[in-house]
Every structure is written in structure tokens, then in C-alpha cells.
Amino acid sequence: MSIFRTADASYPPALKRILTLFLTLCILPCARVSAHPHVWINYGVELEMHGTQVDAVQEKWVFEQGFPVSLVIDLTHIPKAGPLADADVAAFKEQAFTSLKNADYFTHLFVAGQALQFDEPQHFAVAVENDKIVYTFLLPLHKPVDAARTTLEVGIWDDSFFVDYEPINKPAVRFSSTAAASCKSEPFQDHDHAIFGGAMFPFASRISC
Amino acid sequence: MLKLRPLRRSYVKQALAAIAIVLFLLAAPGRTFASTDVFGRSSDAASAPASAPQKVLPLPAPIRRLLVAGLQLQGELNRHLQVALAQQRTGETHMVAWSIVLFSFIYGVLHAVGPGHGKLAVGAYLMSHRARLTHAAFLSTWAALVQAGSAILLVGGFAWVFHSGMRELMTYAEKLDLFSYLAMSAVGLWTLWSILTRRDCCDYVAKIDLTHGTSSADQAETYLGQARGMRRQGRGAWRQSREGSGWIVRQMLLTGLAVGIRPCVGAIFVLLAALANGIFLTGVLATLAMAAGVALTVLLVGLASVGVNRAISRRLAAWRRPSEQIRRGLALSGALFITVFSILECLAILSGFTATTLT
Numbered sequence: 001m002s003i004f005r006t007a008d009a010s011y012p013p014a015l016k017r018i019l020t021l022f023l024t025l026c027i028l029p030c031a032r033v034s035a036h037p038h039v040w041i042n043y044g045v046e047l048e049m050h051g052t053q054v055d056a057v058q059e060k061w062v063f064e065q066g067f068p069v070s071l072v073i074d075l076t077h078i079p080k081a082g083p084l085a086d087a088d089v090a091a092f093k094e095q096a097f098t099s100l101k102n103a104d105y106f107t108h109l110f111v112a113g114q115a116l117q118f119d120e121p122q123h124f125a126v127a128v129e130n131d132k133i134v135y136t137f138l139l140p141l142h143k144p145v146d147a148a149r150t151t152l153e154v155g156i157w158d159d160s161f162f163v164d165y166e167p168i169n170k171p172a173v174r175f176s177s178t179a180a181a182s183c184k185s186e187p188f189q190d191h192d193h194a195i196f197g198g199a200m201f202p203f204a205s206r207i208s209c
Numbered sequence: 210m211l212k213l214r215p216l217r218r219s220y221v222k223q224a225l226a227a228i229a230i231v232l233f234l235l236a237a238p239g240r241t242f243a244s245t246d247v248f249g250r251s252s253d254a255a256s257a258p259a260s261a262p263q264k265v266l267p268l269p270a271p272i273r274r275l276l277v278a279g280l281q282l283q284g285e286l287n288r289h290l291q292v293a294l295a296q297q298r299t300g301e302t303h304m305v306a307w308s309i310v311l312f313s314f315i316y317g318v319l320h321a322v323g324p325g326h327g328k329l330a331v332g333a334y335l336m337s338h339r340a341r342l343t344h345a346a347f348l349s350t351w352a353a354l355v356q357a358g359s360a361i362l363l364v365g366g367f368a369w370v371f372h373s374g375m376r377e378l379m380t381y382a383e384k385l386d387l388f389s390y391l392a393m394s395a396v397g398l399w400t401l402w403s404i405l406t407r408r409d410c411c412d413y414v415a416k417i418d419l420t421h422g423t424s425s426a427d428q429a430e431t432y433l434g435q436a437r438g439m440r441r442q443g444r445g446a447w448r449q450s451r452e453g454s455g456w457i458v459r460q461m462l463l464t465g466l467a468v469g470i471r472p473c474v475g476a477i478f479v480l481l482a483a484l485a486n487g488i489f490l491t492g493v494l495a496t497l498a499m500a501a502g503v504a505l506t507v508l509l510v511g512l513a514s515v516g517v518n519r520a521i522s523r524r525l526a527a528w529r530r531p532s533e534q535i536r537r538g539l540a541l542s543g544a545l546f547i548t549v550f551s552i553l554e555c556l557a558i559l560s561g562f563t564a565t566t567l568t
Contacts, residue, residue, distance in 0.1 A: 038474045039248060040284050064284075066291035068481040070375045071247050075485055095376065099250040162249040164284060194267040199276045201267070 036196065037164035040064035043156050044168045045205075049179035052148035052209040054141060057107055057118075058176070059156070061135040062168060069133060072096050083127040092126045097135070106163065107139055108193070108204070110153040117142040147183060147209040153190065155204030161196035173205040183209040245379040249474065279319045286316045290495070291482060298486035306491060313479065313495035317353075317502020320475055326554075327352055327468040328510045330393060330547055334464055335514035337543020339522065339536050340457065345511030348461045350504045355469025357500035359385065360476035361493055368484055375481070385471045390554040392467035397548030400460055404540050408456075464547075475499065 041061045048056040069075060072095050073088045084092070100106060109116045124137040145152065154173055156165045173185040190204040245251055267273065290312040296305045321328070331352060335345050363385075367378050402408075476496045483492025518539065525535045556562075 037280065037283070038478060040287060064288060064291070065295070066287055066478060066482050068247055068375075068478050070481055070485055071378060072376070095244075096247050099246045100248065103250070158248075160249070164280070166284075191267070192264075194265045196276075198265045198267040199273055200280075201273075 036161040037158075039067060039163040040166070041163055042166050042168045043172075045154065045156065045173045046176055047154070047173060047179065047207065048138070048176045049147070049183065051178075052180045052183060053144050053146050054152065054207070055144045056138050056140040057109065057154070058138050059105075059107065059136065060168070062129070063133040063135075065132060067133055079128055081128050081130075083125060089124070089126045092135075093124050097121075097124060097137075103158070105137075105139060106156050106158050106165065108153075108155050108157065109141070111145055111150050113192070116145065147207050148180075152207040153204050154207060155190055155193075155202050157193075157195055157202035159195045161200065165202075167203065171205060172203065173207065180209050183207065244377065245383045247379065249379070249383075251383075276322070279322050283316060283319050286312050286319070290316065290479065294479075294482050294486050294488065294491070294495075297488050297491055306494070309491060309495050310498040313498040314502040316475065317499035317504075318506050319502075320473070320499070321503040321506035326389070326393075326550075327356070327471075328507055329550070330464060330468045331507055332510050332514045333543050333546050333550075334461070335511050336517045337539045337541075337546070338457065338460075339518060339539075340515055342512065342515060344457060344461060345515050346508055347458075348465055349507035349511050351461065351465035352469045353500040353504035353507060354497075355466055356471070356473055356503070357476060357496045359470055360472035360480060361496055363472055364477055364480040364484065364492075365489070368489070378477070379474075382472055382474065382477060387555065387558050389467060389469075389471040390551045390558065392470055393464075393551035394548060394555055396460075396463045396467045397544055397551055399463070400544040401541070401548060403456070403460075404537060404544060473499070473503070 041063055043062070044060040046058040047054050048058055069078060073084075073091050077085065077088050083089075097105075104115075104118055105121060107118065109118075119140040119142050122138045122140065124135070127134050127136075158165065171185045171187055175183055175185070184207075186206045186208075188204060188206055189201045191201050193202060193204075194200065195202050268276070290309060293305050293309045293312060297309060331348055334340075335348065338344075340348075363378065363382060367375055367381075476499055479495050479499065480489070480492040483489050483495065521539065522532070522535055526532060
């Protein structure tokens with residue numbers, strides 16, 4: 001315990017390096033981010049397409065166990081499996097979905113680097129699958145875009161990283177049955193949109209037809 | 210060696226008064242806070258126009274890789290923790306309870322690696338004071354314990370005292386962000402005042418001024434009694450001789466309290482999961498284990514900060530600056546930094562420039 005008695009302790013070089021790394025990790029980027037994430041979601045994306053035209057994004061969010069359902073509805077209302085009652089879906093929509101409007105429901109769709117706008121989400125539903133809460137909804141594009149004329153980039157992420165999104169399937173983005181057979185999805189790490197104060201590059205998909 | 214003497218009644222009264230003020234402010238109508246959802250987002254956000262994505266400069270690759278590895282591990286730990294909590298409900302063995310504690314501890318260690326205002330304040334305080342290593346251990350442990358206590362009181366309070374359901378819990382947790390900054394501002398201002406008025410600062414070593422007196426009688430009186438020499442060095446030195454290291458413990462108690470008022474969302478979510486599984490006490494245990502993990506990581510920040518303080522002191526001493534002047538200068542700059550940072554955060558939140566955040 002003599003180390004704790006020494007006010008003028010001089011650290012060994014190896015410890016100095018470790019401590020310097022910790023200072024760099026924990027203090028320097030402090031103004032930019034906070035200790036996250038707290039919510040983990042596995043997502044599935046299906047692009048609603050007619051030929052090569054993208055009209056909407058159909059999404060499925062599967063929340064990891066530990067998502068605090070009791071903050072939204074009474075736990076006695078949760079079924080073992082299947083869809084929630086309309087009143088409970090409305091409660092989820094009001095308290096754990098609508099506030100994401102400003103963040104475009106964490107859905108990012110870029111054409112030539114420009115973010116596309118979405119209309120109001122449709123068909124919002126909440127169900128229990130394998131003891132996990134699942135959201136499904138459709139996000140229509142404000143202006144449909146032709147993937148044959150330009151390359152689209154689509155991804156789901158939370159800039160603040162309060163929520164950590166991981167794709168359920170590979171490829172992360174699939175197409176509706178009405179999409180042109182020539183359309184393909186190529187996953188990549190989006191270096192243009194660093195999140196969490198620059199600590200991470202989110203995964204996205206490049207769509208071309 | 211840090212000496213933790215029995216807490217005086219006045220400290221207990223001050224702590225109780227601080228808690229009472231926080232509870233009153235939480236309950237007071239005052240500024241209207243938007244409700245906060247499970248994604249840590251305010252209801253204000255829904256009505257605001259969609260914001261354009263902002264370009265962020267990436268961190269250096271090695272730091273990024275380390276953070277990402279830690280974050281992936283956190284995700285895994287969260288899964289194991291939730292499964293273990295569910296198993297515990299069904300009456301599994303003691304091994305499950307211990308695994309919950311272990312997962313929570315490791316989760317706490319990793320979760321605290323990310324940046325945060327608490328580590329900033331602890332780092333700034335220890336970097337600017339000639340603190341001992343035990344002080345760093347004490348401050349990091351105390352701040353983590355307060356944060357754990359805050360989460361336990363908040364969730365427990367909502368579950369059994371308010372009987373109002375859990376919907377507003379996140380809103381209250383977010384309110385505590387502002388109160389944490391207000392408290393940090395107050396502690397910072399008080400520390401500044403203490404340093405400027407030489408009440409509490411810098412463990413002055415009482416100099417024995419043998420050259421001051423002209424006669425041998427003067428010298429003998431100063432040398433043997435020390436009292437005269439100390440009086441000549443001002444009020445701070447006199448108080449220091451009277452109170453020992455009490456001032457730094459007092460400052461650290463208040464700094465830790467101010468920093469830790471804001472609960473960690475990770476702890477809140479684990480407590481909620483435990484509550485949902487009917488094993489709240491296991492959740493409390495997990496929260497305390499998480500706090501131990503957080504304290505360990507913050508301790509590393511603290512040790513690094515103490516090292517920086519030593520390095521700066523040595524460099525300045527090499528320039529033949531008096532040690533008292535160096536220590537006061539460092540302490541002043543640290544207190545000033547914490548005060549200005551906290552006041553700016555308060556102003557930004559109160560003016561609506563930035564929103565309160567959950568960590």
C-alpha cells in the first residue's frame with residue numbers, strides 16, 4: 001500500500017502510456033459525445049420499388065431484451081406473442097416513436113450526397129416476437145427516386161449513438177417483389193457520415209439498378 | 210494518506226439540504242421540460258423540423274477501433290445481463306446472481322470508457338489539485354456511488370413512492386442533467402471563493418522562517434512553536450494546520466455529489482428490467498457492481514490527472530516558481546474551468562440552445 005502514501009509518485013513508463021490513452025479516450029472528446037449506447041436494435045429494411053423507382057422504405061426494428069417497456073405501457077398489457085392492442089400501439093407511437101420525426105426515424109437515404117425527405121410514417125405496428133418488442137412501419141419518400149439514374153445510399157443509425165443499430169440480415173437492404181431484377185445492394189462503411197462524435201462509421205448500403 | 214474522519218454534523222446537514230433542494234426543484238413547476246422518451250429524445254423534437262446531417266471529423270483510427278471493440282462488448286454484456294436477469298426470476302442458482310454482478314461490473318468498466326462530464330470534472334479537479342492517489346480513488350468511488358444511488362432512488366421512488374407509473378421517469382432523469390450542471394457551477398464557484406480567500410487550498414507546507422526574526426529569541430520562538438511562522442503566512446496556512454486535509458475531502462464530497470446527481474441510463478434500464486422481473490434487489494446489486502466498474506475506469510482518469518498535475522508542478526518548479534504559487538494557480542485554473550464549463554452548459558440548456566442529455 002505504499003503507493004497510496006506517496007504524494008509524489010512517479011508512474012512507470014508503461015502505466016504512463018495506459019493513463020495517457022485513458023485521458024485521451026475519456027476527456028478529450030468529452031464535449032462531443034456521451035457514454036452510449038443504451039438501446040440495441042436489430043433492423044431489417046426492404047425498399048418498396050416499382051421497377052427501378054424507390055417509393056418507400058419498409059422497416060422492421062427488433063429491440064433487444066432489456067428495452068424498458070415499462071416506461072411506455074403497463075407490463076401486464078404485454079402479450080406472450082403477437083400484436084399489441086390498439087391502445088398500447090398508440091401509446092408506443094406517442095411515447096416511443098413520434099419524437100424520432102426530427103431524426104427522420106434514424107433512416108438515412110442519400111442521393112449524390114443529398115439527404116432525401118420522408119413523408120409521415122404509415123402502418124406503424126408493435127408486436128412481440130420471441131420475447132422481443134418489434135416495430136414495423138413504412139416510410140414513404142417525399143419524392144420517389146429512380147435508382148437506375150443515380151446511386152442511392154441507405155442506412156439506419158442514430159447520430160448520438162444512444163441507439164445502436166445492427167442489421168438482421170445480410171444484405172441489410174432487400175427489395176420488394178416488384179423491384180427490377182437488375183437492382184443490387186452493396187454494403188459499405190459510410191466514412192462520410194461519422195457518428196458518435198466521430199468515434200464510429202455506420203454501416204450503409206449502396207443501391208444501384 | 211487520506212484520513213476520513215467521522216463526518217461532521219454540518220456536512221450531513223449540508224448534504225441533506227442539497228438533496229432537499231434537488232427534490233424541491235424536481236417537483237417544482239418552474240421551467241417547463243418536455244417529456245423525454247426511451248430513446249433519450251425530447252417531445253420537443255417531434256415538432257421541430259428535421260435537422261440536416263452534420264459533418265463530424267472522425268477520431269483517429271486506433272481510438273476508434275478501441276471504442277468500437279468496447280461498444281460491441283457492451284452489447285454482448287447487455288444481452289447476457291438481460292438473460293441472466295430473466296433466469297434469476299425463475300429461481301436459478303446463486304451462480305446466476307453472481308454472473309449478473311460480474312456482467313454489470315464489466316459493463317460499468319466499459320461504459321465509463323466513453324467520455325462524459327463526470328470524468329471531465331473529476332479529471333479537471335485532480336489535474337488542478339495536488340491530490341494524493343487515495344484522493345483520486347476516493348473521488349472516483351464517491352462520484353460513482355452517488356450516480357448509482359441516484360438511479361436507485363429514482364427508479365425505487367417511481368415504483369413505490371410516487372405510484373404514478375414509469376412514463377415520466379426519463380423526463381426526471383433528464384432534469385437531473387441540468388441540476389448536475391447547476392450543482393457543479395455552485396461547487397465550482399465555492400471552490401474559487403475558497404481558493405481566492407485562502408480558506409481551503411493547496412496543502413501549504415508551513416515554512417519555518419528562521420531568517421525572519423532578528424534576535425535568537427525570535428528565531429527560537431518561531432522554530433519551536435511554529436505558530437508565529439504560520440500566522441505570517443496568512444489565514445489559509447493557519448486553517449490548514451488546524452483542519453489537516455479536511456478541505457480537500459470536503460471539496461471532493463461536494464464535487465462527487467454534483468457530478469453524480471445525474472443517473473446513468475444504463476443503471477436505470479437494468480433496474481427497470483430487474484423490477485419487471487420482480488428482483489429489484491438483484492438490480493440494486495447489479496447497479497452497485499456497475500458503479501464499482503465505473504469507479505475503476507474513472508480512477509484511471511483520476512490517476513492520469515494526478516500524474517499530469519505532478520508533471521506540470523515539476524515543470525513549473527524547474528522555472529523556480531514558488532510551490533505555493535504553482536498550487537494556487539493550478540487550483541484556480543481547475544476551479545475556473547469547471548465553473549465556466551458548468552455555467553455555459555446551464556445557460557445553453559436554459560436558453561434552449563442545447564437540450565439536456567441522458568448518458
